[in-house]
Amino acid sequence: MAVFSVREKLAILSDAAKYDASCASSGSAKRDSLKSGGIGSTEGSGICHSYAPDGRCISLLKILLTNFCIYDCSYCINRSSSNVPRARFSVEEVVRLTMDFYRRNYIEGLFLSSGVIRSPDETMGEMVEVARRLRIEEKFGGYIHLKTIPEASAELIEKAGRYADRLSINVELPTDEGVKKLAPEKKPETIRLSMAELRRKIEEKAEPTLQSRKRERFAPGGQSTQMIVGADKTSDDGILRASARLYGSYHLRRVYYSAFSPIPDSSAALPLHNPPLMREHRLYQADWLMRFYGFSQPEILAGSNDGMLDLAIDPKLAWALRNRGRFPVDVNRADREALLRVPGLGTKVVDRILETRRHRRLRLEDVGRLCHSVAKVRPFITAEGWSPGALTDKLGLRQTITRPCEQLSLF
Amino acid sequence: MPRTQLSLASHLVRLENEIDFAGWRDAARRLATNDIPPEDVAWQVGHDDDNRANDLPASRQDTRLVVPRDFIERAETVICHSDPERFNFLYRLLWRLRVEPKLLSIASDPHIRRLESMEKAVRRDTHKMRAFVRFRKIGDGAEERYVAWFEPDHFIVERNADFFVRRFAGMRWTILTPYASADWDGERLAIGPGAGKRDAPAEDDAEALWRTYFENIFNPARLKVKAMQKEMPKKYWRNLPEASLIPDLIAGADRAATAMIARMPTSPAPHHAKVKAKHWPTPEPADVVEPESTDIPGLREEASGCRRCPLWRDATQTVFGEGPETADVVFVGEQPGDQEDLAGKPFVGPAGKVFDSILDQAEIDRRKVYVTNAVKHFKFEPRGKRRIHSKPNAGEIRACRWWLDKELDLIKPNLAVALGATAAQSLLGKAVPITRMRGDVIQREDGLRVFVTIHPSFILRIREHEDKEAERERFLTDMRKVKQLMAA
Numbered sequence: 001m002a003v004f005s006v007r008e009k010l011a012i013l014s015d016a017a018k019y020d021a022s023c024a025s026s027g028s029a030k031r032d033s034l035k036s037g038g039i040g041s042t043e044g045s046g047i048c049h050s051y052a053p054d055g056r057c058i059s060l061l062k063i064l065l066t067n068f069c070i071y072d073c074s075y076c077i078n079r080s081s082s083n084v085p086r087a088r089f090s091v092e093e094v095v096r097l098t099m100d101f102y103r104r105n106y107i108e109g110l111f112l113s114s115g116v117i118r119s120p121d122e123t124m125g126e127m128v129e130v131a132r133r134l135r136i137e138e139k140f141g142g143y144i145h146l147k148t149i150p151e152a153s154a155e156l157i158e159k160a161g162r163y164a165d166r167l168s169i170n171v172e173l174p175t176d177e178g179v180k181k182l183a184p185e186k187k188p189e190t191i192r193l194s195m196a197e198l199r200r201k202i203e204e205k206a207e208p209t210l211q212s213r214k215r216e217r218f219a220p221g222g223q224s225t226q227m228i229v230g231a232d233k234t235s236d237d238g239i240l241r242a243s244a245r246l247y248g249s250y251h252l253r254r255v256y257y258s259a260f261s262p263i264p265d266s267s268a269a270l271p272l273h274n275p276p277l278m279r280e281h282r283l284y285q286a287d288w289l290m291r292f293y294g295f296s297q298p299e300i301l302a303g304s305n306d307g308m309l310d311l312a313i314d315p316k317l318a319w320a321l322r323n324r325g326r327f328p329v330d331v332n333r334a335d336r337e338a339l340l341r342v343p344g345l346g347t348k349v350v351d352r353i354l355e356t357r358r359h360r361r362l363r364l365e366d367v368g369r370l371c372h373s374v375a376k377v378r379p380f381i382t383a384e385g386w387s388p389g390a391l392t393d394k395l396g397l398r399q400t401i402t403r404p405c406e407q408l409s410l411f
Numbered sequence: 412m413p414r415t416q417l418s419l420a421s422h423l424v425r426l427e428n429e430i431d432f433a434g435w436r437d438a439a440r441r442l443a444t445n446d447i448p449p450e451d452v453a454w455q456v457g458h459d460d461d462n463r464a465n466d467l468p469a470s471r472q473d474t475r476l477v478v479p480r481d482f483i484e485r486a487e488t489v490i491c492h493s494d495p496e497r498f499n500f501l502y503r504l505l506w507r508l509r510v511e512p513k514l515l516s517i518a519s520d521p522h523i524r525r526l527e528s529m530e531k532a533v534r535r536d537t538h539k540m541r542a543f544v545r546f547r548k549i550g551d552g553a554e555e556r557y558v559a560w561f562e563p564d565h566f567i568v569e570r571n572a573d574f575f576v577r578r579f580a581g582m583r584w585t586i587l588t589p590y591a592s593a594d595w596d597g598e599r600l601a602i603g604p605g606a607g608k609r610d611a612p613a614e615d616d617a618e619a620l621w622r623t624y625f626e627n628i629f630n631p632a633r634l635k636v637k638a639m640q641k642e643m644p645k646k647y648w649r650n651l652p653e654a655s656l657i658p659d660l661i662a663g664a665d666r667a668a669t670a671m672i673a674r675m676p677t678s679p680a681p682h683h684a685k686v687k688a689k690h691w692p693t694p695e696p697a698d699v700v701e702p703e704s705t706d707i708p709g710l711r712e713e714a715s716g717c718r719r720c721p722l723w724r725d726a727t728q729t730v731f732g733e734g735p736e737t738a739d740v741v742f743v744g745e746q747p748g749d750q751e752d753l754a755g756k757p758f759v760g761p762a763g764k765v766f767d768s769i770l771d772q773a774e775i776d777r778r779k780v781y782v783t784n785a786v787k788h789f790k791f792e793p794r795g796k797r798r799i800h801s802k803p804n805a806g807e808i809r810a811c812r813w814w815l816d817k818e819l820d821l822i823k824p825n826l827a828v829a830l831g832a833t834a835a836q837s838l839l840g841k842a843v844p845i846t847r848m849r850g851d852v853i854q855r856e857d858g859l860r861v862f863v864t865i866h867p868s869f870i871l872r873i874r875e876h877e878d879k880e881a882e883r884e885r886f887l888t889d890m891r892k893v894k895q896l897m898a899a
Contacts, residue, residue, distance in 0.1 A: 007619065007620055007623050010620060010623050010624055010627070011623050011626075011627045012627075014623075014624050014627040014628045015627040015628075017628070018627070018628045018629070018630050019630070032577035032578065032580070033577060033579065033581055034576065034577055034580045036580075036581075037580060038581045039578075039579060039580075039581045039582060040578065041577045041578040043574075047538070047541050047542045048542055048642065049542050049543070050542075050625065050643065050651065050653055051638075051639040051642050051643040052625065052628060052629040052630075052639065052660075053634055053635070053636055053639050053657055053660050053661050053664065054629055054630045054631075054633040054635055054639070055633070055635030055637070055638025055639045056630075056633070057642065058625070058628060061624065062628060070686050070689075070690040070691075072683070072687070080680070080682070080683050080686045080687070081679035081680055081683040082680060083677050083680045097620065100617045100620070101620075101621060101624075103546065103548070103557060103579070103582060104545060104546045104547070104548070104557070104615065104617055104621070105544050105545060105546050105559070105579075106545070106621050139581065176724070185690075189716075189728070192727045192728065193727065193728060193755075195727075196727045196728075196752070196753040196754075197753075199753060200753050200754070244793040245725050245793055247793060247795065247796060248791070248793030248794065248797060249725075249727060249752070249753075249793070249798060251796050259633070261630060261632045261633060262632050262668065262671040262672045263671065264671055264674075265674070265676070265677055266671070266674070266676055267676055272671075272672045273672065274632060274668065274672070275632055275633055277633060277635070290795070296792075296794065297793065352518040353518075355516050355518065356516060356517050356518045356519055358516065359513045359516055359517055360517060362519065365519075366519035367519075369518075369519045369521075369524055370518055370519055
């Protein structure tokens with residue numbers, strides 16, 4: 001095997017890590033370096049220190065410890081049958097890189113994942129050692145996200161949770177059949193059990209202990225997971241159903257959707273095309289509807305023909321167009337739940353409407369000043385001096401709204 | 412420095428510096444209590460050559476000036492904005508607040524819109540400074556220092572310095588900007604005068620590694636230049652060591668992505684066959700007939716992969732019965748709940764706790780009885796972070812009866828206790844009215860006696876304390892009867 005420099009290894013092992021979408025560095029416990037005299041802080045919301053031309057935020061040093069792997073998952077660049085160059089960092093090298101980058105304010109912390117070499121425990125053990133050295137020897141107070149290997153032992157998971165802010169296990173694909181087909185060595189049952197165990201640990205440690213009455217530190221940033229979109233045939237409804245199940249069952253902070261992307265040296269088992277980025281975007285929007293807008297999962301696509309989200313319009317507008325009987329909503333009287341369902345009104349706008357209308361009745365112009373696109377909102381609300389009349393039920397409404405909105409589209 | 416037109420104003424306020432909030436506040440109090448309207452006031456930062464003093468009247472003690480606390484906080488943010496009109500604008504807001512105390516809540520008011528957009532600009536600039544400051548290291552060992560050059564849009568160095576202290580307490584660092592600098596020597600923060608780009612180091616060896624990372628974490632198949640520029644506008648690029656790579660990455664992206672798609676899949680890597688043979692040997696061909704388990708552990712193992720109904724899809728695992736194979740009595744519940752699904756054990760959640768404590772009072776040792784469920788996967792509807800229990804249907808109960816029958820077959824208890832309607836339906840083969848049959852002992856055709864009662868979760872659902880206690884007592888009476896029947 002060739003001997004690589006740290007820079008060459010960094011090239012290989014960051015290239016190998018980029019298909020993991022998660023980059024969040026938020027939602028952990030507050031920490032700062034004044035008390036420890038070390039380096040690093042977390043203050044609730046994370047910071048994106050740079051952006052790559054793919055539009056993704058760079059917040060963490062996202063690398064693999066090694067891209068050698070005994071698994072052969074066809075969607076993965078690091079599968080054992082792939083011809084990509086292989087490299088392996090030492091624990092020391094990862095610690096140095098993290099500290100050097102952090103001190104220069106390039107990153108919020110480390111997201112460490114790994115191919116599985118030899119045994120799950122051996123690999124997990126090295127990842128935990130990186131985290132331990134950062135926290136104990138370097139007094140590092142920044143963010144640490146460790147990818148957890150489902151088959152690793154309970155003691156290692158316990159340690160991982162002590163040093164890391166967040167742990168994650170990827171479900172990879174929305175259905176067990178998909179996993180069996182594309183990642184034949186992975187066991188969906190084990191993945192579920194590991195997530196269940198993580199939730200139990202996180203809840204258990206959140207309770208003060210009997211003796212010290214202190215809370216033990218265990219992954220204060222919770223757990224998350226990732227699903228690949230477009231590598232198998234699961235519909236959006238099926239994907240969202242899997243997400244709703246995961247949020248409910250394992251209290252995940254986030255489910256990440258990653259549009260299946262062509263990889264260097266790809267497998268013949270998979271379709272090769274550009275990643276379905278718009279589909280991925282719509283899934284995130286629908287995910288938001290479930291988490292912040294009071295939608296239940298089955299509602300989002302109820303009444304659609306094929307269980308797929310409309311790519312041309314956002315899922316809330318699509319839902320509203322299918323449920324026009326619930327509109328118009330009176331912005332001066334409706335409750336928060338009803339306002340949250342109006343297309344074009346986000347959570348912040350709704351809160352401002354609620355606050356403002358305690359003092360004055362809102363006219364359409366007022367709503368227009370609070371939100372981005374009044375064209376989208378107008379057919380679905382009544383306001384002082386404004387009623388949409390027959391507009392709400394107009395046949396061509398979808399076209400009327402989409403045209404002015406297209407300019408604002410993200411892509 | 413931008414100056415406001417002074418010609419029409421009858422009062423001139425001179426502030427010490429760009430973010431002199433105390434000075435603004437003092438002047439505003441004097442002006443407002445003396446009823447001097449915003450049109451009559453001009454604001455300026457620093458002193459003219461003539462060094463004329465402020466000619467402001469003293470604030471009047473007989474006039475109360477009350478403003479929402481929120482206004483002070485927001486004004487402190489907005490005063491950091493680079494707009495030279497901000498002092499006057501804030502005074503105008505104060506002027507209106509005297510007669511419109513709720514003004515700040517009226518988000519649709521044009522002045523409030525402006526206030527918000529100015530706050531937002533300052534906050535965004537503050538955030539972007541935290542993101543885009545790039546330190547360069549100079550010196551080693553005791554001489555090691557980190558120096559950055561940054562160009563903010565607004566006057567934010569002072570309000571942002573604490574963030575860098577909290578984050579980099581263990582380092583000696585300096586942030587230079589055109590109007591001010593912040594310096595931390597490991598113990599003390601000092602705000603100093605502005606500097607020039609040349610005062611900061613020109614390079615740092617770590618930047619080559621950082622650029623390598625930036626190049627390789629980028630996925631050329633997902634090019635979204637607008638999304639990048641929205642969050643990282645070009646004005647910041649000149650001070651970011653990674654930004655000079657961007658044009659080439661964009662130019663080469665299409666080629667790189669097309670190449671990835673066009674390239675034919677290659678044959679498996681040379682080491683692949685060895686890895687496969689070592690870690691994933693082909694399993695021995697399975698026996699044609701699955702041997703039927705003759706004990707509970709074997710049965711549990713068989714049931715772990717159960718696909719007799721679709722409930723396995725959403726559940727974490729099969730929750731099989733638990734207890735000695737020699738038990739005299741088998742308690743049958745409905746189905747596992749949230750906690751049971753996670754733990755893989757029956758009756759460990761809230762209902763299980765009620766059940767345990769009542770068994771204890773009835774002097775039944777849970778370790779000596781067998782506890783199981785009619786349906787062995789959790790059926791639920793997800794609602795946010797909760798799972799709402801759904802009742803298993805007749806088909807699911809029937810499918811899972813396969814396992815319950817086998818458990819009863821192996822254990823051969825002299826009594827089964829049906830906890831609730833689902834258990835009774837499974838044990839008796841038909842739906843029965845629990846309220847009417849509660850406390851009855853029914854003999855099945857195979858001779859097994861079935862005692863019918865409620866499910867302990869029923870007690871949990873009662874709101875009224877007295878009713879709850881009464882129901883608990885009834886259940887305890889039932890369990891005492893069970894204790895007698897066990898002995899019989």
